[in-house]
Amino acid sequence: MTHRNNHSDSIQERVNTRISSVKERDDQRVLDVSTNLSLGALFFLVLIGSKSHISGNHFHGYMLYFFGAITIANLANYHYSQNKLFYHRAFISMVGVLFLYLTASGGESNTGPLWFYVFPPLGFYIFGIRTGLILSVIAVILVMIIFSFPQLPFVTTEYATDFKIRFIATFSFVTAFAYILDDARRSAKSELIEMATLYEYAARTDELTSLSNRRDMKECLDKEFYRHQRSNSYFSIILIDIDYFKRVNDTYGHDAGDAILQEFSLLLMGLSRQIDVVSRWGGEEFLMLLPDTSLLQALTLAERLRVAVAEHTFKYKSEVIPVTMSAGVCAVSQHESINQLLKQADINLYEAKSKGRNRIEPAVKSFSSP
Numbered sequence: 001m002t003h004r005n006n007h008s009d010s011i012q013e014r015v016n017t018r019i020s021s022v023k024e025r026d027d028q029r030v031l032d033v034s035t036n037l038s039l040g041a042l043f044f045l046v047l048i049g050s051k052s053h054i055s056g057n058h059f060h061g062y063m064l065y066f067f068g069a070i071t072i073a074n075l076a077n078y079h080y081s082q083n084k085l086f087y088h089r090a091f092i093s094m095v096g097v098l099f100l101y102l103t104a105s106g107g108e109s110n111t112g113p114l115w116f117y118v119f120p121p122l123g124f125y126i127f128g129i130r131t132g133l134i135l136s137v138i139a140v141i142l143v144m145i146i147f148s149f150p151q152l153p154f155v156t157t158e159y160a161t162d163f164k165i166r167f168i169a170t171f172s173f174v175t176a177f178a179y180i181l182d183d184a185r186r187s188a189k190s191e192l193i194e195m196a197t198l199y200e201y202a203a204r205t206d207e208l209t210s211l212s213n214r215r216d217m218k219e220c221l222d223k224e225f226y227r228h229q230r231s232n233s234y235f236s237i238i239l240i241d242i243d244y245f246k247r248v249n250d251t252y253g254h255d256a257g258d259a260i261l262q263e264f265s266l267l268l269m270g271l272s273r274q275i276d277v278v279s280r281w282g283g284e285e286f287l288m289l290l291p292d293t294s295l296l297q298a299l300t301l302a303e304r305l306r307v308a309v310a311e312h313t314f315k316y317k318s319e320v321i322p323v324t325m326s327a328g329v330c331a332v333s334q335h336e337s338i339n340q341l342l343k344q345a346d347i348n349l350y351e352a353k354s355k356g357r358n359r360i361e362p363a364v365k366s367f368s369s370p
């Protein structure tokens with residue numbers, strides 16, 4: 001049972017690796033949004049800052065340049081540190097303080113507060129619904145303070161009462177709607193990830209035996225071969241075929257055949273290590289991938305499997321069914337491809353079959369032949 005669990009764990013690990021690459025792409029999208037908005041903000045800050053200088057409002061122009069400089073510093077800091085969390089926090093803080101400044105100063109023709117409508121969707125998108133909501137509530141409180149106390153030292157403008165009421169009402173509405181949209185987006189995303197995880201697991205697993213299927217094994221073979229080419233690691237494969245399986249089906253029925261395949265799989269799992277990949281290669285054929293295993297070690301394991309299968313009592317509905325296996329073993333060597341390796345294992349298996357079955361090829365003298 002432990003081996004079955006270990007085996008499903010390793011399929012799950014491969015599924016998780018695949019799913020985390022999907023999550024990483026999503027993180028990258030958020031990062032791209034922050035970067036594009038930073039660049040967009042920089043453009044507008046310089047543009048409006050210059051316009052303010054031309055129209056004689058130098059203080060406002062310098063303030064906008066100052067925010068532009070912070071934006072550049074944040075982009076540069078991220079470029080060197082790659083600290084995503086700090087980058088996002090600094091970006092949203094810069095945006096928040098800039099909008100507060102625009103609200104307190106009135107910006108162009110007292111339109112400063114209007115920029116705040118960008119804040120809730122941005123906060124939700126970057127930080128999630130909880131932090132996004134907290135940021136929006138803090139924003140609305142600070143705006144209300146500016147609206148309520150125009151005599152404060154940094155507040156240089158005043159807004160009409162109607163505008164203030166409408167702004168707070170519409171801002172609250174935007175916040176609520178951004179919350180609903182982002183909550184729906186995140187729920188849909190996590191449901192999709194959950195479904196993708198289930199499908200990915202099913203797409204890699206053989207339904208009858210719960211072993212890796214051919215697709216999963218092919219991916220593992222490619223990875224192992226890539227590792228072999230890069231770091232000169234070695235590995236072996238064992239191609240196993242149950243002998244005269246057609247007879248089992250014909251004599252005891254298809255259900256008995258299925259039960260034998262399941263029990264046979266458990267035996268293979270029980271005798272393999274956690275790092276080995278055991279797959280149902282097709283029908284009554286199984287392929288084992290043995291990382292860091294020499295030909296001799298693989299032959300020893302194959303022989304242990306052969307003996308274990310031959311000695312195991314396979315039973316279906318109290319009927320004992322004799323089962324034996326043949327196997328072709330092959331170790332990777334230089335300049336080989338996966339296809340060549342599989343071809344060689346197939347040739348060896350064919351030889352084991354033609355020499356009488358219930359045997360391993362290449363044969364090693366020290367093993368007692370059946």
Ligand SMILES: Nc1nc2c(ncn2[C@@H]2O[C@H](COP(=O)(O)OP(=O)(O)OP(=O)(O)O)[C@@H](O)[C@H]2O)c(=O)[nH]1
Pocket residue numbers: 208241242243244245246247249253254255256257258261282283284353357
């Ligand atoms: N019950 C069952 N049988 C299967 C399944 N997949 C393949 N088979 C059967 O496996 C048998 C394979 O038969 P053959 O390819 O002729 O080989 P064999 O009888 O094992 O003979 P050798 O391989 O030469 O020893 C066929 O009868 C297939 O129907 C399955 O999922 N369940």
